[in-house]
Amino acid sequence: MRIETDGYVVGLIEKDLVMGKDTLHLAKNKMSVDTSGRCTNLYLNGQGHTIYGLNMSRAMFYCVENLVENLTIANSRFENDEGLSAAGVAVHLKDNACVRNVKIRNSVVKSEDIAAGLVAYNDGAMLNDTNENSLVSSTNIAGGLAGSLRYVIINSRNSGRVSGRVAGGIVGSGDKLGTDGGTITGCSNNGMILGNGSGSVSVGGIAGYAHRTSFNGLKNTGLIEGKSTSGTLTVGGIVGRLDTTQNVVDCGNWGRVHALSGKKVYAGGIVGLYYGELQMVGETLSRVSWLVTSYNYGPVTVKASEDFAYAGGLAGYITGSLISADYNRGTVKNEGSSKNRYTGSLAALADWCSVAGNYSYVDTLTGSHTASLVYEFAGANNSMYRSYYGGVEVPPVGKYSDDPSNIYQKDSLVSLGFEEMKEALQIYDGGNWVRTDCMAQAKTDTNTVCTVKVIADFFGDSDKPYEVTFLEEEGKTFVAPKVKTPHLKVVVSARNISVWGLAPSRPVQVFDMQGILVTAANSQGAAVNLMVSKAGVYIVRHGNESRRVAIR
Structure with a gap:
């Protein structure tokens, strides 16, 4: 009407x-x-x-x-x-x-x-x-x-699935130019986000790039992967690159973060490259940006860089920000042939930052220069104190600028084993923290796995074609390739669907004729059984193969 x-x-x-x-x-x-x-x-x-x-x-x-x-x-x-x-x-x-x-x-x-x-x-x-x-x-x-x-x-x-030179699961680019920025709140991504181009490439689970944008209560569980053939690559579990951004609060990443190649590379579990905001307060220049009560479980991996690479569990490279009440449990690998591969379990490089009240426990940190918390504090007006770290026997900090404005309380940085840290972190209780049977966690953190490595890393799934099952008038599938040799076997008994001929560790999905996912299961062997609740015609899909079945 x-x-x-x-x-x-x-x-x-x-x-x-x-x-x-x-x-x-x-x-x-x-x-x-x-x-x-x-x-x-x-x-x-x-x-x-x-x-x-x-x-x-x-x-x-x-x-x-x-x-x-x-x-x-x-x-x-x-x-x-x-x-x-x-x-x-x-x-x-x-x-x-x-x-x-x-x-x-x-x-x-x-x-x-x-x-x-x-x-x-x-x-x-x-x-x-x-x-x-x-x-x-x-x-x-x-x-x-x-x-x-x-x-x-x-x-x-x-x-x-989202792919572009600048790509994000929710927003491609947040580019508010005025004094009051944009806001992204309470959003989540579990899709695959891919960035690719010959120049500057930015990719993130929520946003690829953002200027004057606030991030609050965001989650990512999808693969975040980027590559640049000849330019700068920024990749992060929440956002690839932030410019003049005021806050990142209560954000969590469980997704794998992959930086495949770039001339200059910045990779982080939360943000790859973060330029915080400095403002004059009276006659004093002060930081007004925050990265607080945020956490990462996803593995961060840089595969190759030409000039340099900064990789961190929270941020690759961060300036002008308060970093507090954060933690990292994801491995950080900074690989390739470049001699300038900087790695920190929280951040690789921090400048004009205050880092306090954080913890990290990871079993893998690689690079040409590594540290268990922050590899390098550059410039002035930095402070570092009261944090825990463990899992890898490397110093908490690699380099600290000798500018007289910097404060470095080395004795307040404590190395602990896994069980020791579980006990020590019980002091983080109340406010934004909750006690668990494992590590202390932010209230917004839903993790229940109490192991050293929470998320395993692997590669190759971004090479698989993405399937969308609508049809054109002549009846050809638009995105999914047509399967020539059938391997999948499907047998229906009442409302049970039995599927054979499966590839290991790949899901079997059942869709109704409107394209809505009805049920799914991961194949642990060569066969799987699924059940639907009502009669109808369904599409059973596994990898690039699909079958149409009728349930009566």
């Missing part, structure tokens, strides 16, 4: 809309959107319904200046090969506009400029939005939900 009055448009979707011949097929003809620059004063309420099979050259709308909410976009494609941006809902979301409770599922967004799951340029607010199993790909900037952020994204999530 459409109501239009005084330039204000109200749209209410009263049922699911199918643009192709069925819910799995794209519309036969590609549709375009008005790109004259005009904004639509639109209130669109999907009322919980789904639009299937959109096949568009850019987005559903060019510019929105009101509200889009309660809508799912499924089995759709938004692709532009003319150097323009593309997104699921809108190219531009205006000031004071909002996209709320909107999901893009099992779809593809591709562009040579900015590609985003829902909004390319976000000057408004995005609340409780989702990218579920959708591919977002660009040769420039790519974000799982927003390409460019200038205001807020709250309580949103991504499980799709």
